[in-house]
Amino acid sequence: MLEHTSENQLTGGTQMTIIHPVAPRPSGVRRPIGGTVQGRRYGRDGAARSRRPGPSGPAGASPRYRGTGVAMSAAPHRRRSVTWATTVGLALIAGIITLWLGLVANAGQVINGDSSGSAARVPDRLAVVRVEAGESVADVAARVAPDAPVRQVADRIRELNDLNSPMLVAGQTLIAPVG
Secondary structure, three states: OEEEEOOOOOOOOOOOEEEEOOOOOOOOOOOOOOOOOOOOOEOOOOOEOOOOOOOOOOOOOOOOOOOOOOOOOOOOOOOOOOOHHHHHHHHHHHHHHHHHHHHHHHHHHHHHOOOOOOOOOOOOOEEEEEOOOOOOHHHHHHHHOOOOOHHHHHHHHHHHHOOOOOOOOOOOEEEEEOO
16 A cells, blocks of 8 residues: 655645555566566577476386586696606605604603503402402402502403403402402
8 A cells, every 4th residue: 555645735734645546566477577587588480588497207217317416617728747756755744744753652652651561560469358348340449459550450450350240349359450
């Protein structure tokens, strides 16, 4: 709806509003006011072509793709062959990086005290020990082999006693390496 307010009329000084109905515009194609569309497209036979997409093909048929959809430059591209020197150079760089990472990892192990070549190792002598109240496998390992690495002794206790659960009961007997 379009409203238009007119100036005061000579009829008593009242102001009149005239309402003009406006037809809704179709939401499809917008045409210029002049009427014709500039630059109509014509097919090979001279008839006007529709702007709708063509038939999609039979059901179940795969669509045809033209091109990859990747923009490429028009410049000529030549293929470079990899030389023997390039291959050897890249292999040497990879070897140096691997060696560096191994040295850094070894230095971290030594700094943290987790060196596998340390003097302390899991004792070979075995004994039967009784679990005290509130002890875990790690607590038992620290008690029976105080000079050995606790994690390795605890793993050996689990292996010797076929323990699948971390739960221990007070008074339970275990075979453990002592030393």
